[in-house]
Amino acid sequence: MRNQFKIENSILYATSTQKEIIAANVNDGSHYWKTEIGMHSGVDKRYVISGQHLPIQGNLIFLASNNKQLYAFNKYTGDKVWNYKLQFPYNNYTPVLNKENLVISNAPYVYSFKSQTGQAIWQRGFGNTPMYSLMQIDDKKAYVANEYNKVYALNIDDMASIAWEYQTEGKYANIDSNTILDGGNYYFASETDSKTLDVIALNSDNGELIWKTSLNIEGDDVRYFSKYNNYIFGFTKADDNAFFMLNATDGKQLKIRQPKEKILSNIFVYNGDLSFLTKNYFVTYNLKANKYTYKDIKLKYEVNDAFNLYFEIVKAN
Numbered sequence: 001m002r003n004q005f006k007i008e009n010s011i012l013y014a015t016s017t018q019k020e021i022i023a024a025n026v027n028d029g030s031h032y033w034k035t036e037i038g039m040h041s042g043v044d045k046r047y048v049i050s051g052q053h054l055p056i057q058g059n060l061i062f063l064a065s066n067n068k069q070l071y072a073f074n075k076y077t078g079d080k081v082w083n084y085k086l087q088f089p090y091n092n093y094t095p096v097l098n099k100e101n102l103v104i105s106n107a108p109y110v111y112s113f114k115s116q117t118g119q120a121i122w123q124r125g126f127g128n129t130p131m132y133s134l135m136q137i138d139d140k141k142a143y144v145a146n147e148y149n150k151v152y153a154l155n156i157d158d159m160a161s162i163a164w165e166y167q168t169e170g171k172y173a174n175i176d177s178n179t180i181l182d183g184g185n186y187y188f189a190s191e192t193d194s195k196t197l198d199v200i201a202l203n204s205d206n207g208e209l210i211w212k213t214s215l216n217i218e219g220d221d222v223r224y225f226s227k228y229n230n231y232i233f234g235f236t237k238a239d240d241n242a243f244f245m246l247n248a249t250d251g252k253q254l255k256i257r258q259p260k261e262k263i264l265s266n267i268f269v270y271n272g273d274l275s276f277l278t279k280n281y282f283v284t285y286n287l288k289a290n291k292y293t294y295k296d297i298k299l300k301y302e303v304n305d306a307f308n309l310y311f312e313i314v315k316a317n
Contacts, residue, residue: 002050002051003015003016003049003050003051003052003053003310004053004310005053005054005310005312006053006054006056006061007026007314008056010025010027011023012024012025015049015052015054016049018048019036019037019038019049019065020034021034021054021061021063021073022034023075033077033078035078037049037063037065037067048067049063049066050092051093051094051177052064052094054094055095056075057102057115058116059074059075060073060074060075060081061074062094062095062102062115064091064093064094064095066090066091066092068086068087068088068089068091069083069084069086070084070091070095070104070111071083082117084113084118086109086111087106087107088106088107088109090106091106092132093132093134093135093177095135096135096137096142097137098137098138098156099139100114100115101113101114101115101137102114102115103137103154104135105131105132105133105135107130108125108126108130109123109131110123110135110142110144111123112142124160129146129147130146130147132146133175133179134176134178135179136180137181138181140155140156141155142154142156142160145188148172148173149169149170149172150166151165151167151168151186151188151207153204163207165207168190168200169190169192170190170198173190173192176222178190180225180226181204182248184203184204185210185248186201186202186204187225188202188225189222189234191221196214196215197215197217197236198212198214199212199213199215199232200212201248201251213251213252213253217238217241217242217244221236222234223235224266230249231245231246231254232245233245233246233267239262243256256290257291257292259276260294261278261280262278263277263278263283265309265311266309266310266311268311268313270313273286273287274287275313277297277311279298279299280296280298280299281295281296282295283295
């Protein structure tokens with residue numbers, strides 16, 4: 001269910017779709033602690049925890065769950081430090097944090113808390129429109145897109161007043177998890193009504209359009225979206241020409257070779273190269289040489305989606 005993990009100081013923190021969160025030794029898999037989250041009987045166990053990557057701040061690790069709860073746990077012991085009951089159970093996106101604040105979307109609401117204490121600061125509603133996107137945050141603003149075609153920047157210290165908003169051309173943009181905040185720019189990928197894909201860069205200060213690039217990848221949503229140095233890259237669910245790369249400064253699409261198998265994992269940057277998993281290979285893509293290196297792995301794994309594996313390189317031999 002799109003859950004990821006977090007690694008800090010050789011400890012791997014992970015959660016299951018059921019109700020567990022664990023801390024494990026990254027070298028041998030032994031457990032430091034395991035905590036079960038209390039769930040009421042009305043929650044479908046398969047979907048209790050979905051789309052979380054467990055952000056860490058100070059001594060706390062944070063988790064949003066589909067039992068309406070937002071949790072903070074002690075990262076050393078697994079003990080619950082605070083929790084807050086939200087309005088709706090739809091917590092499919094990880095909360096975001098700056099130095100003091102935690103912000104999370106919850107169906108048509110966006111909430112802000114003091115991250116270390118759980119003190120509620122504000123709650124803003126958006127009518128009946130779900131705010132379904134991966135949020136971004138900086139020192140002053142939180143950025144969120146709704147389920148349809150609008151992106152908002154909210155002033156964190158001014159009770160979520162709207163700093164700016166941007167409307168996409170398509171009526172149903174399906175921005176989802178395809179958002180990036182970096183270097184004063186807010187990037188996102190948006191579907192259009194003409195079945196092309198728009199990648200857009202906005203000035204995060206005022207919401208003004210910097211560039212927009214339309215990619216001719218028909219009928220397929222973006223499954224992964226990331227940035228490294230001056231590259232915006234990702235892939236879609238398409239069977240052909242799914243892997244794309246753009247210049248982050250001007251949005252110009254770069255000519256790149258396609259891998260020989262569909263990408264199944266996230267794309268991890270290691271030593272300046274891009275690495276990912278396919279059904280039969282561990283693949284490394286050298287950006288400068290535009291060259292792939294393939295190592296056989298042959299996953300004994302049922303492939304039923306275009307993006308259903310998450311991995312990180314912890315140590316290379």
